Amino acid sequence: MNNTVAENLVHSFREQPDKPALVLQSTQGDDVIRFRDLVYGAASYVDAYQRAGILPGEAVILLLQQGRELVEAFFGAILHGSIPSIMPFLTEKLAPERYRASLEALIGITQPSALVTYPEFRNEIEKARHEGDSVRALLISEEIDPVSEFELAELPGLSRKPEDVVLLQHSSGTTGLQKGVALSHQAVLNQVDSYSRRIHMTDEDVVVSWLPLYHDMGLIAGFMMPILMRSKLVLMSPFDWVKGPYRLFKSVSDFGGTLSWLPNFAYNFCAQKIRDRDLEGIDLSSWRAVINCSEPIRWESHEMFYQRFKDYGLKREALATCYAMAENVFAVTQGGIEQPVVVDTIQSAPLQQEGMAVPGQNGEGVLMMVSAGTPISNTKVRILDERGDDLPERHIGEIALKGESLLSGYYHRPDLTKDAFHDGWYLTGDLGYRVGDELFVTGRRKEIIIVGGKNIFPQDLEYLASQIPGVHPGRVVAFGVYNREIGTEEIVIVAEVDPEHEARRDAISREIRSLINQGSDVAVRYVEMVERGWLIKTSSGKIARGANREKYLSMKGE
Amino acid sequence: MSEIRSTIADFIAAEILKDPNRVIMPEEALISSGLIDSFSLVDLALFIEDSFGVRIDDSELSADVFDSLDQLVDLISRRRDSSS
Numbered sequence A: 001m002n003n004t005v006a007e008n009l010v011h012s013f014r015e016q017p018d019k020p021a022l023v024l025q026s027t028q029g030d031d032v033i034r035f036r037d038l039v040y041g042a043a044s045y046v047d048a049y050q051r052a053g054i055l056p057g058e059a060v061i062l063l064l065q066q067g068r069e070l071v072e073a074f075f076g077a078i079l080h081g082s083i084p085s086i087m088p089f090l091t092e093k094l095a096p097e098r099y100r101a102s103l104e105a106l107i108g109i110t111q112p113s114a115l116v117t118y119p120e121f122r123n124e125i126e127k128a129r130h131e132g133d134s135v136r137a138l139l140i141s142e143e144i145d146p147v148s149e150f151e152l153a154e155l156p157g158l159s160r161k162p163e164d165v166v167l168l169q170h171s172s173g174t175t176g177l178q179k180g181v182a183l184s185h186q187a188v189l190n191q192v193d194s195y196s197r198r199i200h201m202t203d204e205d206v207v208v209s210w211l212p213l214y215h216d217m218g219l220i221a222g223f224m225m226p227i228l229m230r231s232k233l234v235l236m237s238p239f240d241w242v243k244g245p246y247r248l249f250k251s252v253s254d255f256g257g258t259l260s261w262l263p264n265f266a267y268n269f270c271a272q273k274i275r276d277r278d279l280e281g282i283d284l285s286s287w288r289a290v291i292n293c294s295e296p297i298r299w300e301s302h303e304m305f306y307q308r309f310k311d312y313g314l315k316r317e318a319l320a321t322c323y324a325m326a327e328n329v330f331a332v333t334q335g336g337i338e339q340p341v342v343v344d345t346i347q348s349a350p351l352q353q354e355g356m357a358v359p360g361q362n363g364e365g366v367l368m369m370v371s372a373g374t375p376i377s378n379t380k381v382r383i384l385d386e387r388g389d390d391l392p393e394r395h396i397g398e399i400a401l402k403g404e405s406l407l408s409g410y411y412h413r414p415d416l417t418k419d420a421f422h423d424g425w426y427l428t429g430d431l432g433y434r435v436g437d438e439l440f441v442t443g444r445r446k447e448i449i450i451v452g453g454k455n456i457f458p459q460d461l462e463y464l465a466s467q468i469p470g471v472h473p474g475r476v477v478a479f480g481v482y483n484r485e486i487g488t489e490e491i492v493i494v495a496e497v498d499p500e501h502e503a504r505r506d507a508i509s510r511e512i513r514s515l516i517n518q519g520s521d522v523a524v525r526y527v528e529m530v531e532r533g534w535l536i537k538t539s540s541g542k543i544a545r546g547a548n549r550e551k552y553l554s555m556k557g558e
Numbered sequence B: 001m002s003e004i005r006s007t008i009a010d011f012i013a014a015e016i017l018k019d020p021n022r023v024i025m026p027e028e029a030l031i032s033s034g035l036i037d038s039f040s041l042v043d044l045a046l047f048i049e050d051s052f053g054v055r056i057d058d059s060e061l062s063a064d065v066f067d068s069l070d071q072l073v074d075l076i077s078r079r080r081d082s083s084s
Helices: A005-015 A034-050 A068-080 A096-110 A117-125 A172-175 A185-198 A216-228 A236-242 A246-255 A262-275 A299-312 A350-352 A416-420 A458-465 A500-521 A545-555 B002-016 B039-053 B068-081
Strands: A020-026 A029-034 A057-060 A083-086 A114-117 A137-140 A165-169 A180-186 A206-209 A232-235 A258-261 A288-293 A319-324 A331-335 A343-347 A366-370 A377-385 A397-404 A425-435 A438-444 A448-453 A454-456 A474-483 A490-498 A525-531
Touching: A005 A165, A005 A216, A005 A425, A020 A034, A020 A068, A020 A216, A020 A246, A020 A350, A029 A366, A029 A490, A034 A068, A057 A068, A057 A096, A068 A083, A068 A180, A068 A474, A096 A299, A114 A343, A114 A397, A114 A490, A117 A137, A137 A288, A165 A185, A165 A490, A172 A458, A180 A185, A185 A216, A185 A331, A206 A216, A206 A246, A206 A377, A216 A258, A216 A525, A232 A246, A236 A246, A258 A262, A258 A350, A262 A490, A262 B039, A288 A299, A299 A319, A299 A366, A331 A377, A331 A438, A343 A350, A366 A438, A397 A416, A397 B039, A448 A474, A454 A458, A458 A474, A458 A500, A490 A500, A490 A545, A500 A525, B002 B039, B002 B068, B039 B068
Parallel strands: A020 A232, A057 A083, A057 A114, A083 A165, A114 A137, A206 A232, A206 A258, A258 A288, A288 A319, A490 A525
Antiparallel strands: A020 A029, A165 A180, A319 A331, A343 A366, A377 A397, A397 A425, A425 A438, A448 A454, A474 A490
C-alpha cells in the first residue's frame, strides 16, 4: 500500500524499472523515460537540493519548460520531500519585466527556498531576488550532477506523511500566483484512486497529452495519474501542439492512445485547423475517452469534433466530460464513460431570468446543456443558494464540494482558505444545477475569465491597461465574451479615455493591446475606447464587470 | 513582393487583430511582440498556403524563423522561386 507519492514512485522503480514511465515528444524526436531513468534523474535533483541545504517541507519553484529537466526536478523535489511548484515558463512574447513581477509576487507569498531554471535564464531570475528573501539557492538544470548510486530507502521524501503537502498548484497572472493550492499526498492519491476507477483506467491505458504541467488538468490527468498508475504516457509540449494540432492525432494513432483530456476550445481548434493531408493514415479507433474539461463544455464543440474526425475512426462514445479544479486535485465529476454524455435541452429565458433550468423542446430559444457527469466516489457535491441552503433539482446555485481530495489550504494564505469554506464545504464560485446526480455547470459567480482552459483574473489585465498614459485605474474593465466559432471566451477591454487624449484614441487602444499581450498569458481580442463616464460602477465605486459586460454586448447588438 | 506583403498585412489586421485599420509596418515584430498570439499562428500558416501556394511547416512558426512581414515575405518568395 502506498501512502505517499514518493512511495508509489519507488515501488514502480523496484517492481518495473524497465517499464517506460513516459515518452517525451519534441520536434527533435521521442525520448523514452523508464522508471529507472526517472528515479535516477530525480535522485540527482534530491542530491542537488540536499547539497544546497534545502529541507523537506520547503517549497521549490521550477521555472522550466515541458521536458526532461522539469520531470526530473519535479519528482526530485517529491523524493526529497520538498514541495514543488511549476511556474509557467517565459514565452517569447512575454515582457521580461512582467514575468519578473509575477515571479516576485510568487516568491513573496510562497516563500520558496530554491528556484530551478536553465543557465541562460539565470540572470533574469536573479533580478527577481531581493536581499533577505526566502530563496537560498538558485539551481541550474545543466549543473545538476547525475548520481550513479544512491540508497533508495534513504530518500528523505519517503519520510513524508500522507497528510503532508506534496505540491502546490497556481493559476496564472499576478493574482493567481498569490493563491497556491496546497495538496497533500493523501489528497492526490485519493484522487488518483477514485478517478482512475471511475474512468476504468489500468496500466494498459495510453494517455496522450499536450497539456502544460503548470495547470491541474495537465499536471494530474496528463502527468501524475498515468505515472502513478503505470499507464503509458505520451507527452508533448503545448507549444508544439498549438502550432501543429495534428500532432495529437498522430501520436494517438502511432501509440494506440486510449485517453486524452482537452479544454473545450481545443475541440473547435482541432476541427478547424488541421489539413486532410496531415491526417492521412491516422487511426483514432483506440481512443476510448476524449474528456472535455476545465472550461464550459459546449455541445456544438463535441459535434464539430466528432464530424471532423469520425472518418478517422473516432467513436462517438469516446466523447466524455469532466468538471474539475485544482482545489479538488482535479476531477469532481465525470460523464460519458459508462453511458453517453447526458444532454439536457432547456429554455434559455428562465435560465437567465429566474435561475431555473426548465426543459424545452428542440428549436428556438433553447440551450443544449452538456452534463459534466456525476461525482467521483470520494467527492460530494451540493448546490447552494445565497444563504448556503440546499437548492432543489434544476435550480441554479453555487456548486460546493466536500471529499477526500480537497486542498489542505491556500499556501500561506489562511485568510483565503477560511473564506473558501462554508461549514466544511468548499465553495467553488461556479454556478450550476443538478438533475438526479448529473451536474450541469452554467457559469461563474466569481469574475474569472477562462480562455482556452486558462483561468485569467480580470484585475491583472485591468492593472496592465491602466499603465498606459491616458487610461486610469478604475476606468478600465476586462471581461470575457464567449465566441461560438472558437469554442472559448475572448478577452474584451473597455477603457474610458480622457478628453485631452481623444486624438490618441486609436494609439491608446493599440498600446493597451500590446501591453496586455506582452504582459500576460493571453491575447486581447477587442479593445473598445469609450468616453468618460461610460463605465458603470457599483455603489462602493468599484467597477461592475458584469454590468459593463452587458452594456458592451447591447452596444454591439448582441 | 509588396502585393504579398499587403495581402498578409490585411489578413493579420482584419482576421487576427479584428482591427482592419491597423497598419502593420514591414519591420514590426509580429511574434516576439505578442501581436500574433500562439493560437493564431496556425491561421497565418493556413492563409499563406491557400493564398500563395507555399507551405510553412509548423516548426517554422517561430520568431527564430520569421518575426516581421518583411522576413515572412522573403521566406514566401524564396520558397516560390525554388519550386518554380
